[in-house]
Amino acid sequence: MPIITSDKTQPTYDVIVVGSGAAGGQTAYTLTMEGLKVLMIESGRNYDPVKETPMFQTDGQAPLRAANTPDKPMGFYDSTVDGGWAVPGEPYTNASADPTRQFTWWRARMLGGRTNHWGRISLRNGPYDFKPHRRDGLGFDWPIGYDDVAPYYDKVEMLVGVYGSNTGLENTPDSSPGVLLPPPKARAGELLAQQRAKKLGLPVVPIHRAVLSVRQDADAIPAKLHPGNPKAQRLLAESMRSRAACFWATECGRGCATKANYQSTTVHLPPALASGNLDILTDAMVREVTLNAAGKATGVIHVDKKTGAEGRATARVVVLAASSCDSVRILLNSKSARFPQGLANSSGVVGKYIMDTVGAALGGHIPLLENLPVHNEDGAGGAHVYIPWWLYGEQLAGKLDFARGYHVEFSTGRRMPNVTTGANLEHLTGGSFGRQFKEDARRYYGASVSFASRGEMIPNENCFCELDPVVKDKWGVPALRFHWQWSDHELRQVAHAQKTFAQLIEAMGGKVRQPPAANPLTAIRPGGNVKHEVGGARMGDSPKTSVTNSFGQTWDVPNLFLGDGATFCSNADKNPTLTIMALAWRMGDYLIGEMKKGNV
Amino acid sequence: MKPFPQRPAAGIDRRTSIKWMFAAAASIALLDENSLSAATPASAVGYGTDPDLQKTYKPGDLWSLTFTEDQLRTATALCDTIIPADSISPAASTVGVPAFIDEWISAPYPEHDQDRQIVVEGLAWIEAESQRRFQSDFGSLILRQKNALCEDICLVAKAKPEFKTAARFFKRFRDLTAGGFYTTPEGMKDIGYVANVPLASFDGPPPEVLAKLGLA
Numbered sequence: 001m002p003i004i005t006s007d008k009t010q011p012t013y014d015v016i017v018v019g020s021g022a023a024g025g026q027t028a029y030t031l032t033m034e035g036l037k038v039l040m041i042e043s044g045r046n047y048d049p050v051k052e053t054p055m056f057q058t059d060g061q062a063p064l065r066a067a068n069t070p071d072k073p074m075g076f077y078d079s080t081v082d083g084g085w086a087v088p089g090e091p092y093t094n095a096s097a098d099p100t101r102q103f104t105w106w107r108a109r110m111l112g113g114r115t116n117h118w119g120r121i122s123l124r125n126g127p128y129d130f131k132p133h134r135r136d137g138l139g140f141d142w143p144i145g146y147d148d149v150a151p152y153y154d155k156v157e158m159l160v161g162v163y164g165s166n167t168g169l170e171n172t173p174d175s176s177p178g179v180l181l182p183p184p185k186a187r188a189g190e191l192l193a194q195q196r197a198k199k200l201g202l203p204v205v206p207i208h209r210a211v212l213s214v215r216q217d218a219d220a221i222p223a224k225l226h227p228g229n230p231k232a233q234r235l236l237a238e239s240m241r242s243r244a245a246c247f248w249a250t251e252c253g254r255g256c257a258t259k260a261n262y263q264s265t266t267v268h269l270p271p272a273l274a275s276g277n278l279d280i281l282t283d284a285m286v287r288e289v290t291l292n293a294a295g296k297a298t299g300v301i302h303v304d305k306k307t308g309a310e311g312r313a314t315a316r317v318v319v320l321a322a323s324s325c326d327s328v329r330i331l332l333n334s335k336s337a338r339f340p341q342g343l344a345n346s347s348g349v350v351g352k353y354i355m356d357t358v359g360a361a362l363g364g365h366i367p368l369l370e371n372l373p374v375h376n377e378d379g380a381g382g383a384h385v386y387i388p389w390w391l392y393g394e395q396l397a398g399k400l401d402f403a404r405g406y407h408v409e410f411s412t413g414r415r416m417p418n419v420t421t422g423a424n425l426e427h428l429t430g431g432s433f434g435r436q437f438k439e440d441a442r443r444y445y446g447a448s449v450s451f452a453s454r455g456e457m458i459p460n461e462n463c464f465c466e467l468d469p470v471v472k473d474k475w476g477v478p479a480l481r482f483h484w485q486w487s488d489h490e491l492r493q494v495a496h497a498q499k500t501f502a503q504l505i506e507a508m509g510g511k512v513r514q515p516p517a518a519n520p521l522t523a524i525r526p527g528g529n530v531k532h533e534v535g536g537a538r539m540g541d542s543p544k545t546s547v548t549n550s551f552g553q554t555w556d557v558p559n560l561f562l563g564d565g566a567t568f569c570s571n572a573d574k575n576p577t578l579t580i581m582a583l584a585w586r587m588g589d590y591l592i593g594e595m596k597k598g599n600v
Numbered sequence: 601m602k603p604f605p606q607r608p609a610a611g612i613d614r615r616t617s618i619k620w621m622f623a624a625a626a627s628i629a630l631l632d633e634n635s636l637s638a639a640t641p642a643s644a645v646g647y648g649t650d651p652d653l654q655k656t657y658k659p660g661d662l663w664s665l666t667f668t669e670d671q672l673r674t675a676t677a678l679c680d681t682i683i684p685a686d687s688i689s690p691a692a693s694t695v696g697v698p699a700f701i702d703e704w705i706s707a708p709y710p711e712h713d714q715d716r717q718i719v720v721e722g723l724a725w726i727e728a729e730s731q732r733r734f735q736s737d738f739g740s741l742i743l744r745q746k747n748a749l750c751e752d753i754c755l756v757a758k759a760k761p762e763f764k765t766a767a768r769f770f771k772r773f774r775d776l777t778a779g780g781f782y783t784t785p786e787g788m789k790d791i792g793y794v795a796n797v798p799l800a801s802f803d804g805p806p807p808e809v810l811a812k813l814g815l816a
Contacts, residue, residue: 043740045650047623048676052653052654053653054653054654056796057653057654057656057789058783058785058796059783060783061656062653062786063647063651063657063659063661063662063703063707064703064704064707065700065704065779065780065783066783069646069647069707070646070709071646071648071649071651071709072647072649072651072711076647076653077653081650082649082650083648083649083739084649088649095683184802184804185802185803185804186804186814187804187805188809188810191804191810191813191815192813192815195814195815202792246802247798247799247800248798248801248802249795249796249797249798249799250796254653302794324735350630353764355705368812368813369813372809372812373806373808373809373812374792374794374811375805375806375809376794376795376797376798376799377795377805378795378802379802380802388686414792414793414795415785416785416788416793416795416796416797417782417788417791418779418783419779419780420775420777420779421778421779421782421783421784421791422775422778422781422791423774423779423781425777426755426756426771431754431755431756431758431771433681433682433750433754433774434683434684434747434750435680435684435686437682437683437774437778438684438686438688438790439682440688441778441790442783442790442791442792445791445792445793456763476809477801488781508751533631
C-alpha cells in the first residue's frame, strides 16, 4: 500500500488517521506495525526529504540570499512547503484588534507536517508537569502522571533517536540506561556560557535533540520495541539501517536527506508503508467526521485540494492528529442534531484552553569571542546545550512573582553566513567602510550570542478558538477565530528571563544589544508564535470537564480519538513534540487492545 | 517551534516581520473566495510557497531587475568603496554583489519595495553630491574623494542634519553589500567560515580556541 489518490482508497479501513506529522506518523506507525489497516489523510502534498532536501546549498545559491519572505517566512531553505503564518485560501481570524491579543498560527501543508522543519528539541515532561495544579493551585492536572508516560518516552526516544545526557536535575527526567545517544561536544560560546553561568547558579547541560549523533543499534532496538513481532522488528531494523549518523553540517530545519534527524517522513512513515498496511492520501483536507444513527464515527468527508471534489472514507475508528487547532476545527465543523455544538463537545470544552510556549530573547556581543582561531562550529545543526529550569525550590518557597518555569536555548557560534552577516555592526565599528570594514567583519563574526526563553504558559479562560461566524476557507468550510490574552504569570516570567539573560551576557564579559524591555508585552512573542500551540480538547477524568479520557478517546464518541497536542492539559516548558509522540504511541496501544476486545 | 536558534529575520527587524505576519493573515481572512487570488499578487510574481530548493538561482531568474546602466555603475563603485579588494579577498563587485542588490530591490515583496525606493534615491543622491563636490561622476572619483564623501554619511548617529537621509541609505546599502558579499564562497572564506563540509565526528573547539577563552 502506498501514496494513493482518492479513487484508489479501499472500501473501508480499520483506522483513519487525519494528519501525518508527529502525532499522525507515530499513530500510523504503532497501528500498522501491529497489523491494522490504516488510511492516513494529509492536507498537503507528498514530500520526500531524501530527494528534496537542500543539503550543503549556501545562501548565495538561493534567491535573495535565502532571506525570509512572505512566501518562505523562515527563509528559502526552511523545509516548510505551502505553509507559514498565512496559507492562501485557508484563513483564520483574531477576535481582537489589540496587537497584544493576537494569535498567530503556523501551518505546513506537506507530508510529515511540521516534523520536517522543527528544532528537534526533545525534552520530557517531568512529574510536576503532569500535576501542576496539585503543586501551585493553578491550571489543570492531567489524568495521568509521569510514570504512565515514562515507558513511552523511552520507546519513542529509541525509535526516533535522541542525543542527550541524564543529568538527574529536578523535574528533568533521566531516560532509561542505554536509551539516549551520546551528546555532541559543546561549541566555544556554549562552553564559555557554561563556565560563566556557574557563578549565577545556572546549570548548562547537554540538550536533548532528535538527531543521530551515532547510528542506532538496529540489532538490539527493534526487539525491545516490538517483542514477539518479528515482522515489525525486521521492518524497523531495515529502516534504522537506512539512516546515517549526522555528518555535522546542514541546518536541521531544512530536513535531512540522509535521515540523520527525526522527521515523520523519514522515520515513521517508511516502515509503516513497508508493512503493507498503510495507504496515504495527500492533498486531501478533512472537513468533518461522519456519524451513523447510533452516534458512532463512520469515517470522514474530505476535499481534494486540487479539484475541490468531495470524497469520503470509512473506517472502524477515526483518529484526529491534524495538529491541535486543526483537529479542534474538524470537531467544531462536525455538527449534527446529536452534536449541535460540534462533535465530542458535550462538555463545551472543545476549543478552550489553548496554550503556546512563552518566548522571549536577548542578545549581546562578547569581546572574548572576537578573532577566535578559525574552526568549524556547524555541529548538529542546532544547539548542543541548554539550561533546564532551575528555580523549582525558590518558586515553591514563594520567592518568585510568577508560577512555572522556562528553559533557556542558545544561539552562538560561527554559523554559515547569511544575508545579515556583517550588518548592524555600527555600534561596534563606528560606521566603518572599506578595508577597515572587512577587518571589522572578520573580528566580530561569531562574537555575538543570543539566549531565548521557552516557558510554560498557564491555560486561561481568555485563550480559545471557535468557528468564525462569517469567514470560510475557499472550500466553504468555516474558519477558526482566535481569542488570546497573556496573564501576569507569563509577562513576569518574560521579565525574569530577560533580566537573567542580561546577567549571563555580562558574566560572559559581554554587553547586551538592547536592555531588557521595560514593558514585557513588547518582549513576549505573540501567541502561537513559538509554534507550540496545544490544548483545545483536553483530556481528563470526567466527561463533564474534558473532551477525552487519558488515552485520547473522546467521551462522547468511543471510536473517535484525538492523537495530537489538543489533549494537553498543561504546556510545560518542555517542547511538546516528544510528549505528543509518547502519548500517540500510548493511545495506539490502548486502541489496539480495545479493538481486540471488541470495545470499539 | 522551530527552532530556536533560528536564523535572524534577514534584513528585517522583529517588528517588521510580525507586522507582515498579521497583515498577511488578516488580508486573507478578510477576503471572500473570489477575491482571494487577486489579493495576493506577491505570490503570483514571487517564487511562491513551494519553490525548487535544489537549483541555483541568479539575479534576474525570477523577476526583472531595476538598475539602469548608470545606477549599476554607481552601485558598483559604492559596493567596492565599502568592500574593496585586499590581500585576503576580492572586491564586492568581483563576486556579483551589485547584481544581488539589484535582485533584492526588485523583488515583489513589501520590504523590498521600501528598499527599492531607498536605494534608487540614495544612488541618485550619491551622484548629485559627487557632481556638487567634485564635478565628476562617483565612479570616476579617486579613492580619497570617494572616502571623503562616504565619511559624511557612514554613521546615522553622527551625520549632520543635511546628511541624515543619505546616511540611512548608506547604512542599508552597506548591510546589503555585506550580506551579499559574505554569502559568496570568497566572502565565506574571508570571514573564516570553514564549515558546511561533512565530518566523521564533531570534536568541539580546537585547543587553541579553548586556550584563548581560558577554558583549556
